[in-house]
Amino acid sequence: MSFRRQKRFFYLLIIGTAFLFLIYITGYTPVLFGSDPHVKRPHIRFEDVADQIDHRKPRIMINWIGRMGNHLFEYACLLGIAKWNNMTPIISPTVDILDVFNLPAPQGSLSLLRDPINYFYPVAAKFDNATMHLQQRDYYLTGYRQSWKYFEHVKEDLLNNHFVFHEPILATAMSYINAARKEKNKPDAVIVGVHVRRGDFVRQRIKGFTVAPIPFYFKTMNYFRRKYPNVLFIICTNDYFWALDNLDHGPDVFYSTNTDGAVDLAIMANCDHMIITSGTYSWWAGYLVRGEVIYYKGYPEPNTIIGNQTVREDYYPPNWIGM
Numbered sequence: 001m002s003f004r005r006q007k008r009f010f011y012l013l014i015i016g017t018a019f020l021f022l023i024y025i026t027g028y029t030p031v032l033f034g035s036d037p038h039v040k041r042p043h044i045r046f047e048d049v050a051d052q053i054d055h056r057k058p059r060i061m062i063n064w065i066g067r068m069g070n071h072l073f074e075y076a077c078l079l080g081i082a083k084w085n086n087m088t089p090i091i092s093p094t095v096d097i098l099d100v101f102n103l104p105a106p107q108g109s110l111s112l113l114r115d116p117i118n119y120f121y122p123v124a125a126k127f128d129n130a131t132m133h134l135q136q137r138d139y140y141l142t143g144y145r146q147s148w149k150y151f152e153h154v155k156e157d158l159l160n161n162h163f164v165f166h167e168p169i170l171a172t173a174m175s176y177i178n179a180a181r182k183e184k185n186k187p188d189a190v191i192v193g194v195h196v197r198r199g200d201f202v203r204q205r206i207k208g209f210t211v212a213p214i215p216f217y218f219k220t221m222n223y224f225r226r227k228y229p230n231v232l233f234i235i236c237t238n239d240y241f242w243a244l245d246n247l248d249h250g251p252d253v254f255y256s257t258n259t260d261g262a263v264d265l266a267i268m269a270n271c272d273h274m275i276i277t278s279g280t281y282s283w284w285a286g287y288l289v290r291g292e293v294i295y296y297k298g299y300p301e302p303n304t305i306i307g308n309q310t311v312r313e314d315y316y317p318p319n320w321i322g323m
């Protein structure tokens, strides 16, 4: 190796190390999604559909904070609250979940709101029942809202008409599931998705972001094994090597090597049942599935920042089973 090449290699090493260190200290997990160039983002501009909208109805918008799991909550809350109050929901044209789902809501900027009420709610996972009866005014919702109670009344509409994966994402996900069936020689198995959420949560325990311990996975997978003798587990995770090193390697376990957050969500949404762990992304993997959902009841940890913002009955739907 020439001196110049050595030097270049050395610089790359330093930059790479600095980058990894930055990821570590900021607790940032790179989750890639929407990277498929074949995905066509819907562009339903408010102006283009204005003649189909009753402009006497109040309009409602929401702030898009957090990441993919939060954005799904924000979209669902917007829809549910709009429905209760007979309002027109409008979303931001830049929100990232448009790269994942074929969302039919009209898109526009905040300037579409006419003298709106800025409605902030401070407790993330505690249902705010005042949203069922808002004033007949335009609204801008801020703060985190993470409860199934905001949108249970529009669930079927959400699942059938809104959270519809873009075709290329769905196709990739289905080919993963079929590859898993083939590799494990289980063409007719009941498919149970297992979402292993770790990454940044491992370092944010102090805030209440607990991660599920190893026995949780064995217990919940055995629960499904007893229920369905012909079962196939698909493990989706943001910490592949931890999962590989620590979890079960039975003939009925398949580890997804996919790293695209959108495709992973589509894989899990197309499983028959789900085992979910911590965080809103995991929560949505459960909500999008039609079957049974088992969650890690140690999340979030009580008496922490996140724990204090969580009313368990508001966060976890009553038909989900905590273990």
Ligand SMILES: *[C@@H]1O[C@H](CO)[C@@H](O)[C@H](O)[C@H]1NC(C)=O
Pocket (backbone or CB within 6 Å): 129, 130, 132
């Ligand atoms: C909202 O919650 C409050 C306090 O928990 C309760 O008193 C009230 O009846 C509820 N209102 C509705 C419309 O459910």
Ligand SMILES: *[C@@H]1O[C@H](CO)[C@@H](O)[C@H](O)[C@H]1NC(C)=O
Pocket (backbone or CB within 6 Å): 303, 304, 305, 308
């Ligand atoms: C959580 O709430 C409890 C009871 O209100 C309080 O004593 C505690 O300090 C809070 N913890 C945090 C981290 O906010």
